[in-house]
Amino acid sequence: MSGPPNGVGASRDASGWPTNPFANQPMRGKPPVVLPDDARKHAIASIRRYLREELDLEVGDLKASFVLDYFLAELGPTVYNTAIADARAFFTERTADLGALCHEEEFTYWPSETRRRP
Secondary structure, eight states: OOSSGGGOOOOBOTTSOBOOTTTTOOBTTBOOOOOOHHHHHHHHHHHHHHHHHHHOOOOOHHHHHHHHHHHHHHHHHHHHHHHHHHHHHHHHHHHTTHHHHTOOOSSOSSOOTTSOOO
């Protein structure tokens, strides 16, 4: 094989297929976002359709999977951090008044001098 397609400097595996430079890049020591197989297939089909209909560019599953892996590696941490910040804000807002809303008067069996037992 003479080189990568279109003169791009993509490396190839032993069988001659281009390797994906974005696959398995760690995110702070954690694996990158991994999609379930069904979601991955739908994402690849969606990427292919988007490129075809919006950019008039026809690509196969392999190139679309490279695009998907790139965006997961590049934008996955940003999306993850935003989702965590949104969840934190949601729970902070919901639990702000938890003490007041869920407070029960203690030791109410015996009446105090200021209140009477019903």
